[in-house]
Amino acid sequence: MPRLELTRRGFLRGAAALTFGLGAAPSRLFAAAGEAAVFAPSAILRIEADDTVRIFMPHADLGNGIYTGLAQVLADELDADWKRVVTEHLDSLHPDFKHREWGVIATGASTSVANQWTNLRQTGAAARAMLVAAAAERWGMPADGLRTADSTVIAADGRRLRYGELTARAAQISPPGEPRLKQPAEFKLIGRSLPRLDRAIKSEGKAVFGIDVQLPDLLHAAIAHAPSFGATLRAVDTSRAEAMPGVRKVVRIPTGVAVVADSFWRAKKALDALVLDWDGGEFAAVSQAELWRRYAALADGEGQVFEQRGKVDMAAATQVLKGEMRFPFLAHAPMEPLNATARVSADGCEIWAGTQFQGIDVGNIEKATGIPASTVRIHTQWLGGSFGRRASPHGDFLVEAVQVAQAAGLPNPIKLLWQREDDIRGGLYRPMALHRFAVGLDAEGRPAHWRHKVVCASISKGTPFEAAFTGRGFDLLSVEGLVDNLYAGANVDYRLYDAVHPVSVCWLRGEADTHTGPVVETIINRLARLAGTDPFAYRRRLLAGKADAARALGVLDALEKAAGWATPPPPDVHRGMAVHKSFGSVCGFVVELRKTGTRLDFHRVVAALDCGLVINPDSVKAQIYSAVAFALSTLIGQQVEIEAGGARQSNFHDYRLATLEETPLVEAHLVDNGLDHPTGVGEVPVSPFIPAVTEAVFAATGITVDSFPLRLEGYDFIGA
Amino acid sequence: MPRKLTVNGEVREFEVEDDTPLLWVLRDTLGLTGTKYGCGVMACGACTVLVDGVATRTCALPVSAVGETQAVTTIEGLPGAAEHPVQQAWAELSVAQCGYCQSGMVLQAVALLREKPSPSDADIDAGMTNLCRCGTYQLVRAAIKRAAGTLTGGRDDAQA
Numbered sequence: 001m002p003r004l005e006l007t008r009r010g011f012l013r014g015a016a017a018l019t020f021g022l023g024a025a026p027s028r029l030f031a032a033a034g035e036a037a038v039f040a041p042s043a044i045l046r047i048e049a050d051d052t053v054r055i056f057m058p059h060a061d062l063g064n065g066i067y068t069g070l071a072q073v074l075a076d077e078l079d080a081d082w083k084r085v086v087t088e089h090l091d092s093l094h095p096d097f098k099h100r101e102w103g104v105i106a107t108g109a110s111t112s113v114a115n116q117w118t119n120l121r122q123t124g125a126a127a128r129a130m131l132v133a134a135a136a137e138r139w140g141m142p143a144d145g146l147r148t149a150d151s152t153v154i155a156a157d158g159r160r161l162r163y164g165e166l167t168a169r170a171a172q173i174s175p176p177g178e179p180r181l182k183q184p185a186e187f188k189l190i191g192r193s194l195p196r197l198d199r200a201i202k203s204e205g206k207a208v209f210g211i212d213v214q215l216p217d218l219l220h221a222a223i224a225h226a227p228s229f230g231a232t233l234r235a236v237d238t239s240r241a242e243a244m245p246g247v248r249k250v251v252r253i254p255t256g257v258a259v260v261a262d263s264f265w266r267a268k269k270a271l272d273a274l275v276l277d278w279d280g281g282e283f284a285a286v287s288q289a290e291l292w293r294r295y296a297a298l299a300d301g302e303g304q305v306f307e308q309r310g311k312v313d314m315a316a317a318t319q320v321l322k323g324e325m326r327f328p329f330l331a332h333a334p335m336e337p338l339n340a341t342a343r344v345s346a347d348g349c350e351i352w353a354g355t356q357f358q359g360i361d362v363g364n365i366e367k368a369t370g371i372p373a374s375t376v377r378i379h380t381q382w383l384g385g386s387f388g389r390r391a392s393p394h395g396d397f398l399v400e401a402v403q404v405a406q407a408a409g410l411p412n413p414i415k416l417l418w419q420r421e422d423d424i425r426g427g428l429y430r431p432m433a434l435h436r437f438a439v440g441l442d443a444e445g446r447p448a449h450w451r452h453k454v455v456c457a458s459i460s461k462g463t464p465f466e467a468a469f470t471g472r473g474f475d476l477l478s479v480e481g482l483v484d485n486l487y488a489g490a491n492v493d494y495r496l497y498d499a500v501h502p503v504s505v506c507w508l509r510g511e512a513d514t515h516t517g518p519v520v521e522t523i524i525n526r527l528a529r530l531a532g533t534d535p536f537a538y539r540r541r542l543l544a545g546k547a548d549a550a551r552a553l554g555v556l557d558a559l560e561k562a563a564g565w566a567t568p569p570p571p572d573v574h575r576g577m578a579v580h581k582s583f584g585s586v587c588g589f590v591v592e593l594r595k596t597g598t599r600l601d602f603h604r605v606v607a608a609l610d611c612g613l614v615i616n617p618d619s620v621k622a623q624i625y626s627a628v629a630f631a632l633s634t635l636i637g638q639q640v641e642i643e644a645g646g647a648r649q650s651n652f653h654d655y656r657l658a659t660l661e662e663t664p665l666v667e668a669h670l671v672d673n674g675l676d677h678p679t680g681v682g683e684v685p686v687s688p689f690i691p692a693v694t695e696a697v698f699a700a701t702g703i704t705v706d707s708f709p710l711r712l713e714g715y716d717f718i719g720a
Numbered sequence: 721m722p723r724k725l726t727v728n729g730e731v732r733e734f735e736v737e738d739d740t741p742l743l744w745v746l747r748d749t750l751g752l753t754g755t756k757y758g759c760g761v762m763a764c765g766a767c768t769v770l771v772d773g774v775a776t777r778t779c780a781l782p783v784s785a786v787g788e789t790q791a792v793t794t795i796e797g798l799p800g801a802a803e804h805p806v807q808q809a810w811a812e813l814s815v816a817q818c819g820y821c822q823s824g825m826v827l828q829a830v831a832l833l834r835e836k837p838s839p840s841d842a843d844i845d846a847g848m849t850n851l852c853r854c855g856t857y858q859l860v861r862a863a864i865k866r867a868a869g870t871l872t873g874g875r876d877d878a879q880a
Binding site for chain 2: 061063064065195198199200201203204205206207208209211212214220245263265266333334337383384385386420618619622625626627628630651657659660661663665666
C-alpha cells in the first residue's frame with residue numbers, strides 16, 4: 001500500500017541519495033538543498049520563489065492526460081494556484097518516482113492515477129503543512145489559525161504570504177508525520193474538467209517526442225530486422241551501403257544490422273543497399289492457418305487447470321451453448337515509430353526516449369550490454385502513443401539503440417529510429433488467442449456448467465515479470481477477465497494451453513481482457529437469448545447477491561437508463577450491449593446499428609463507466625472515445641497474420657486503424673457508485689465495446705461473430 | 721546539390737540528395753521537428769504541411785518536387801494556440817492526447833476550413849483522413865466546428 005515517503009526527505013538530502021538513485025545522481029535535489037529559494041520536499045515537487053509549482057511526473061503520459069490528472073491531485077492538497085502549476089518529465093530514477101504498488105519506476109495497467117492517489121495527496125498536503133508552519137514561524141503565531149488558497153498562506157487578520165516567499169523557510173521545516181488530507185467536499189481541483197496542461201504545446205507542434213530530440217553531433221540510424229520470427233543472420237554484405245553518402249558506420253547487433261549516417265534518410269537509403277542473407281529456420285514455413293491448426297490441436301489436450309470447482313456435467317444441463325472464438329495478433333502501432341537516442345561513453349550511457357519503463361529499462365540495458373544500470377541515465381521525452389508498446393519487457397528498442405551506439409564506437413549520440421514496417425512486423429503483439437467453450441444451462445437458464453479452454457502464448461514467461469504474474473500457477477496475462485468471472489455458477493472447469501512459438505507477445509491496451517471480455521460477454525449474450533431473457537435482466541439475475549458485483553450492477557442500471565433500453569428501437573435499428581470489469585473499473589456499452597438494405601452504420605453508441613472517484617471528467621470521457629476507436633480498429637480489419645514465418649502486414653495500408661469517418665460519436669456517462677478513490681480508465685472501455693458491437697451485428701444480420709476482424713458476408717459494415 | 725525552399729516565409733538554403741523527402745529535409749536538415757514521421761508511405765498524414773495552402777503529405781514527396789517559391793507552411797509557421805482559431809479550438813477542447821499526429825491534423829483542418837469555411841459532418845469526414853491511434857476524432861470534429869464558428873463569426877463581425 002502507498003507509504004508516506006516524506007520522512008526520508010532528510011536522509012535523501014544527504015549523500016545517501018546516490019545509493020537510491022539508479023542512473024545519475026539526482027542533482028536537482030542537491031541543487032535544491034543549495035538554493036535557498038527553492039522548496040523541494042520530494043523529488044516530485046518543487047516550489048520556486050516565483051510561485052511556480054513544478055511537478056515531476058512519476059508516470060509517463062501515454063496520451064491519456066495523466067500529467068494533468070496527477071497534477072490536479074497534488075495541487076489540490078497543496079492548495080496551489082493552478083495557473084502556476086507546471087509539469088515536467090521525471091528527471092532521474094529517484095525512489096520517490098516509484099510505482100507505489102510495484103516498487104519500481106514504471107507506468108502501466110491503467111494504474112497511474114490510482115496508485116499515486118494517496119501518495120500525491122500526502123506529498124501536497126505535507127508540503128502545504130510545511131509552508132503553513134513557515135508562515136506561522138514568520139508571523140509568530142500558531143499554525144492552527146492559518147488557511148491556504150491559491151498558493152498563499154492567509155492569516156485571520158488578513159495578512160498573506162505567497163508560497164514563493166516561504167520556500168526558503170519551508171525547506172528548513174520538518175515534514176509532518178501524518179499530514180491532514182482534505183475531505184472530498186473540500187476538493188477544489190479534483191473532480192473538475194480542467195483543460196489539459198499540454199493542450200497548447202501539442203496544438204503547436206512544440207511537444208518534444210523522442211524522435212524530435214536534437215543534440216550536438218547527433219547521428220541517425222536505421223535498422224534491418226529479421227524478415228521472419230526466429231530468423232538468424234547468416235551473412236551481410238555492407239560494401240555498397242558503406243560507400244553511400246553520409247554513412248558513418250554499419251554495425252551488426254544481435255537483432256539486426258544498423259546503418260549510422262548523418263541523416264535518417266541517408267541511413268535508410270544505405271540500409272536498402274545492404275545485402276542480407278537470413279536463415280529463416282523452421283518457423284519460416286509457418287503460416288497463420290498452420291498456427292491456428294497448432295492452437296486447435298493444443299486445445300484437444302489436457303491443458304492446465306486455472307479455475308475449477310464443482311463437477312462440470314453437460315448431461316445435467318437443459319441446454320448447452322458451444323463455441324470457439326479466435327483473436328489475431330495485434331500490433332500496437334503508436335503513431336510515433338519506436339526510437340531511442342543513445343550516447344555511450346566510458347562513464348556509462350545516456351538515453352533520450354519516450355518509455356513507460358525507465359526503472360526496468362536500465363536493468364534490461366545492463367543485462368544486454370554490460371553497462372551498469374547505475375550508470376545508465378534516461379532522459380524521458382513525450383511519448384507519441386504507446387498502448388503498452390513502450391513498456392517493453394526486454395527493453396528492445398532502447399537496448400538496440402545502446403547496442404548500436406556501443407558497436408559504432410563513436411562519441412556521438414545516435415538516434416535509432418524504427419521504420420513503421422519494423423513496428424508492424426516486429427512482434428511484441430497482443431497474443432493471438434483461441435477460446436473453446438461449452439456452457440450448460442440449468443432449469444432457470446443460468447450457466448451452471450462452464451467448460452472453457454484458452455490457447456494463448458504467455459506474455460510474462462521469460463521476462464522480469466514472470467513471478468509477478470504467474471503467482472497463481474498460470475500466466476494471469478493470458479486469462480485475466482475470464483478467471484474469477486462473476487457470471488459462472490457452481491461447476492467450472494477452465495484450462496489454459498501455453499502456445500510456444502517465436503512470435504513475441506506483449507501487453508496491448510486492454511490486455512487479456514481484449515479477448516476474454518468479448519468471449520465472456522458474447523457467451524452471456526447468447527445465453528440470454530437461449531434463456532429468452534433481456535440481456536440486462538439476465539446479467540442482473542446472474543450477478544444479484546454476488547460479492548464484488550455491486551459496481552457492475554450500478555453500471556448496468558446507469559447504462560440501461562442512459563441508452564433508453566426500455567424503449568424498443570425503430571425497426572431498422574438493431575442493438576447490442578455488454579459490460580466488463582477490468583483494471584479495477586467497470587464499463588458497459590449499448591451499441592445501435594442502423595441497417596439500410598445490406599449496409600450497417602453506427603446509429604448510436606452509449607457508454608457507462610465506473611472508474612471510482614473521477615479526477616477530471618472530460619479527460620476520462622476522452623479516454624472512452626479513444627478506446628472506442630482503438631477497439632473499432634480490431635473489428636474492421638486490423639490484424640497481423642503470419643506468412644512464411646513473418647508478418648504479412650507491414651504498414652497502415654494493410655494494418656488498418658479506424659479513421660475519423662468510421663469512428664462513431666460516443667455518449668459517455670460516468671457512473672458514481674460511491675467509491676472514494678480512483679480506479680483504472682485508459683484500457684477499461686476497449687474490451688466491452690467489442691462484444692456490444694458483435695451482438696448488435698447479430699441482431700441486425702443473424703451472423704454469429706466468432707473471429708476477428710469481422711467478416712460479414714453479404715453486408716457492408718465499414719469495410720468489414 | 722544546393723537547393724532553396726521557402727518555409728514559413730523564410731528562404732532556406734541547404735544541400736541534400738534530390739530524392740530526399742520534404743519531411744526529412746524539414747526535420748533533419750532544417751530542424752523543424754513539428755512535422756512528424758508516421759508511415760513513410762503517405763498513409764497516415766502525420767507529415768502533413770501546407771504547400772501554397774494545400775494540405776500535402778511529405779514523407780514520400782521528394783524535395784525536388786517542391787518549387788523554390790512555393791510557400792511551405794509547417795506547424796511552426798502557424799501563430800499558435802493563443803491566436804490561430806484552429807489551434808485555439810484545439811487547445812480549448814484539449815483535443816490532443818499523445819499529440820504526435822496533431823501537427824498534421826491541425827494543418828489538415830486549416831486547409832479544410834480554407835476550402836469549406838462551414839464544413840458539414842460529411843465534409844469533415846471526407847477532409848480529415850489523417851490517422852490518430854489515440855482516437856481523438858470525436859474532439860477533432862468538435863474543434864473543427866468550433867474553429868469554423870470563430871472564423872465565420874469573425875467574418876460577420878468584420879462585415880458589421
